[in-house]
Amino acid sequence: MVEVKTAELMASVLSKHLEDGDVAIMGAFSAIPMLASRLAQMTHAPNLTYIAGGSGAVNPLLEPLVASSCDDRLLKAEAVLPLSDVIDFEARTEIDIFFAGGLQIDKRGNCNLLGIGKPGEIKFRGPGSVGLPFLSRARRFAIYSMNHSTRTFVEKVDFISGPGFVDGKDFPGGGPSLVVTPICVMDFDEERMQLKSVHPGVSVDDVVQNTGFELRIPDDVPQTGLPTEEELELMREIDPLGVARNSL
Amino acid sequence: MRRLYLILSEGRLMARTEKVLSAKEAVERFMKDGCFVAIGGMHMHNNTMALIREVIRQNVGIGRLITSPSGSVNADMLIGAGLVDELYCAYVGMEHLGLAPNFRKFAESGKLKVRECDEAFVTFTLRAGASSMPFIPLPRGLEATSVPSMNEEDYRWTSDPFGGEKVACLPALQPDVALVHCQKADEYGNAIFEGSKFNDFLMIKASDKVILQVEEVVPHEYILENAMRVDVPAFLVDAVVNTPFGCHPTASHRYYRYDEGHIKEYLGACKEDFDAYLDRYVRGPKDNEEYLEVIGGREKAKELMEGGVPW
Numbered sequence: 194m195v196e197v198k199t200a201e202l203m204a205s206v207l208s209k210h211l212e213d214g215d216v217a218i219m220g221a222f223s224a225i226p227m228l229a230s231r232l233a234q235m236t237h238a239p240n241l242t243y244i245a246g247g248s249g250a251v252n253p254l255l256e257p258l259v260a261s262s263c264d265d266r267l268l269k270a271e272a273v274l275p276l277s278d279v280i281d282f283e284a285r286t287e288i289d290i291f292f293a294g295g296l297q298i299d300k301r302g303n304c305n306l307l308g309i310g311k312p313g314e315i316k317f318r319g320p321g322s323v324g325l326p327f328l329s330r331a332r333r334f335a336i337y338s339m340n341h342s343t344r345t346f347v348e349k350v351d352f353i354s355g356p357g358f359v360d361g362k363d364f365p366g367g368g369p370s371l372v373v374t375p376i377c378v379m380d381f382d383e384e385r386m387q388l389k390s391v392h393p394g395v396s397v398d399d400v401v402q403n404t405g406f407e408l409r410i411p412d413d414v415p416q417t418g419l420p421t422e423e424e425l426e427l428m429r430e431i432d433p434l435g436v437a438r439n440s441l
Numbered sequence: 442m443r444r445l446y447l448i449l450s451e452g453r454l455m456a457r458t459e460k461v462l463s464a465k466e467a468v469e470r471f472m473k474d475g476c477f478v479a480i481g482g483m484h485m486h487n488n489t490m491a492l493i494r495e496v497i498r499q500n501v502g503i504g505r506l507i508t509s510p511s512g513s514v515n516a517d518m519l520i521g522a523g524l525v526d527e528l529y530c531a532y533v534g535m536e537h538l539g540l541a542p543n544f545r546k547f548a549e550s551g552k553l554k555v556r557e558c559d560e561a562f563v564t565f566t567l568r569a570g571a572s573s574m575p576f577i578p579l580p581r582g583l584e585a586t587s588v589p590s591m592n593e594e595d596y597r598w599t600s601d602p603f604g605g606e607k608v609a610c611l612p613a614l615q616p617d618v619a620l621v622h623c624q625k626a627d628e629y630g631n632a633i634f635e636g637s638k639f640n641d642f643l644m645i646k647a648s649d650k651v652i653l654q655v656e657e658v659v660p661h662e663y664i665l666e667n668a669m670r671v672d673v674p675a676f677l678v679d680a681v682v683n684t685p686f687g688c689h690p691t692a693s694h695r696y697y698r699y700d701e702g703h704i705k706e707y708l709g710a711c712k713e714d715f716d717a718y719l720d721r722y723v724r725g726p727k728d729n730e731e732y733l734e735v736i737g738g739r740e741k742a743k744e745l746m747e748g749g750v751p752w
Contacts, residue, residue, distance in 0.1 A: 221484060221511065221536045247483040247511055248637050260537045263486045263511075265636045265694040266748075275638040276483070276509075280564045284580045306532075307557065308548075312591060318548040320534035320541065322559045322588055323510065329582035354559075356585035364582055440537070 200441045203373045204228040205420035210371050213238040215289040220246045220324050221262050224437035226292040231255045231431050249274040258432040283327040286365045291331035297350040300386045300406045302357025302369030305350035325355030333370040341374035343405035358384035390417040459628040460681045464495040467680035471618050471650045475504040480515050481621035481641040484536050485699040488515040489620040489654040491687030491729040497522045509640040510563035517541040521715050527554040531563050542711035557591035569613035570647035578608045619648035626655045630678025631664040631671050636694020652680045654687050656696050684729040686742050697745040
């Protein structure tokens with residue numbers, strides 16, 4: 194069997210989280226979610242719709258997968274819409290699953306792309322909040338992070354770009370449902386992040402050491418299920434250039 | 442009908458105004474110091490770089506800048522040249538290639554005033570501007586983020602006059618000038634996006650003046666034959682700037698891809714000597730033709746279309 198790259202493991206986990214009939218959306222820097230979405234269409238979710246961010250492309254064929262979310266190769270798709278229409282879908286709660294990330298992510302699933310510091314004293318300026326404020330209007334959202342450290346996974350984010358679970362607010366969205374990192378998979382219990390599985394070669398203690406808040410740890414933490422050989426073959430077909438595969 | 446007949450019968454059909462200008466002329470004519478500028482394209486695609494470089498050559502100060510919503514080299518270069526006072530920031534970055542160094546530096550040092558926003562802000566404020574709504578209420582959700590509290594100038598709260606709930610509102614924005622890239626236009630400004638349309642038509646509708654940077658000027662007959670595909674009618678357009686390969690180092694959809702090597706060179710230069718970059722690639726060449734010579738000629742475009750048009 195060929196070696197499974199961490200990015201492929203993450204894509205296969207995200208793929209399994211997608212259901213037939215879902216409408217999924219992703220933003221900048223989304224090679225892994227795009228790979229996961231196309232894989233899901235090929236394996237178990239033929240009626241999945243996915244929208245590749247700012248390109249406005251609906252169900253791009255990914256022949257092949259490319260790095261930029263607005264690349265013209267994504268326009269080989271079923272439809273290409275102006276971005277303002279895509280924003281309407283986000284606002285209308287037509288989106289079942291939103292892929293999100295952040296410079297900081299906290300235990301309630303809040304994501305921060307704005308910066309590190311305090312208002313008026315931003316020490317590290319992030320790129321900006323982009324589409325994350327509408328996380329509160331997606332039926333659920335999955336967080337993927339290209340690193341897992343105490344700097345990324347923090348007790349409380351410095352700024353909220355994308356809201357996770359919010360006390361006393363009644364939003365149309367269902368909140369965060371899954372978190373996938375290069376070392377583990379997490380989900381939520383009573384609106385707090387909890388460990389779900391650890392990737393091969395990673396211990397529960399490794400995850401605890403690299404997480405900046407008290408992560409809920411269930412009694413039984415299995416190893417993350419590996420992609421099947423068929424899934425791996427499909428992923429290599431979708432991503433012959435290794436854009437997602439070699440992104441970690 | 443009678444009037445039209447008279448005009449025709451007297452042979453008084455007038456020639457239409459051609460709007461093809463050089464980048465230099467268009468920037469001189471339509472951009473005033475301190476103006477409010479909207480720039481189109483998304484990430485490293487369809488950035489009007491030939492116009493951006495000309496703005497830097499002419500040293501035109503920009504009072505406010507809005508991107509549509511994801512700014513890239515376009516916003517970062519203007520900021521790095523010290524020309525931008527305020528930025529509506531939904532996103533400025535280089536996507537998988539990294540953060541935008543000038544934007545970071547100027548924002549962190551306080552030299553750039555950041556008006557914090559998101560992609561819905563860009564879309565809805567321009568939508569309001571495009572139809573002269575006085576302001577626009579937002580769907581619920583934003584109040585759970587830090588964004589409105591970081592920008593109290595642009596987010597206001599009111600109660601829904603129908604349901605009574607508290608809602609966030611945005612002002613209608615009408616930029617003084619929009620810089621937008623279309624692949625094709627005729628000499629009057631009827632234009633076609635050959636790839637993604639992004640938010641660019643919304644930006645065109647909201648803005649007072651529109652400068653289109655195009656890959657090619659097509660005959661008016663081409664537009665008449667393809668009217669169903671025309672995205673921008675000429676009456677909205679003030680200038681057509683014909684600069685093949687003018688989006689470099691960003692992509693022009695279905696014409697050429699972004700130049701990753703050059704963007705990496707740019708990112709390196711930002712950390713070392715950005716002025717040297719500007720001298721070599723922006724202030725040195727007098728126009729886009731000379732710029733192309735500096736980056737290796739039009740052959741470069743062929744290299745950047747390896748793999749061809751995707752269908």
